[in-house]
Amino acid sequence: MNTLVQRIETAKDANDKAVQSSMLSPRFYTTDFAEINRINIEPLRKEWDIMMREYEGDNNHDHFQRDASFADEVAQSMTQLSKEMRQEFIDFLVSSLTSEYSGCILYNEIRKNISNPDLKQLMAYMARDEARHAGFINQSLRDFDLGIDLGSLKREKAYTFFKPKYILYATYLSEKIGYARYITIFRHLERHPDKRFHPIFRWFERWCNDEFRHGESFALIIRANPHLLRGGNVLWIRFFLLAVYATMYVRDHTRPMLHEAMGLDSATYDYAVFDITTQITRQVFPIALDTDNPKFRAGLAKLFTISKANDLAKKQGGWLGKLKQAWFVSQACLVFGKLYLLPIKRQVLTADVRMEPVW
């Protein structure tokens, strides 16, 4: 039995899981709105206006509706899944919904608290898209009577404060990695339709184009403010690259059966996603992680082993469990530090900031 995935049997379990804050669960963020308000995108005005027209065109306005065969496909395929597999899939849905909704809340809060017309308009468009994404996943949770109450999630979940530049690096990366994750699954299932055990995966192609465009917006903001890419900020970029990649790796490895059911191996999938993300980040980051370095790969595998041991210690409880947890956390920090110090790759920024989602 997979003891790494918390059992979700009732709507209360699903809501508790979404509210929970842990190292691996998606978080909600807040930031310094006055500083965001002062961000200037003028150096890339032409590119900005083109992007705004794309948002305005809203090519996905009709996408997030279920078609006639959706319910039939769910009824047919879900009965064939084992109980454990179902648990991993539900865990995946809850965690994806929390990420989507996290974006929706952050973008909406920024929109409400600033007057800068460029950023305000952007935040309204992105919040619109993320609300659709979260709502669409929630419909699939409701099929299992596990719908999330988004209003109470917004009220009850803890918020993490991030300085605006951290928000820019982290959000840029999560949008692009989100694109890479969805498109890798979509392309794989396109080649192996027999492995598509839920209709939601049919939506991923147009869906991930939204995420790609959200990432483009942050790329423009960062490139319009080049001080964000120099000096000590490069160390922060390095930190966020590693934090985002490592979290994804460990989180995905807690759900091995989900990938297996699609005919994917978690590690192969994750490294394919890192490859795409690294190619995309050439539009904005002067450095990239060398994810092919055997030491890098061994380090991520070690982090997963530590995370599993830490979970067992948490379940054990008591003072001994707590002591073990403290030990594992210190071990994880050590491995993270070693990974941080591995050689990185320098990359030359693309002349044009904008990229096309060609994967």
Ligand SMILES: [Fe+2]
């Ligand atoms: Fe999204």
Ligand SMILES: [Fe+2]
């Ligand atoms: Fe997004």
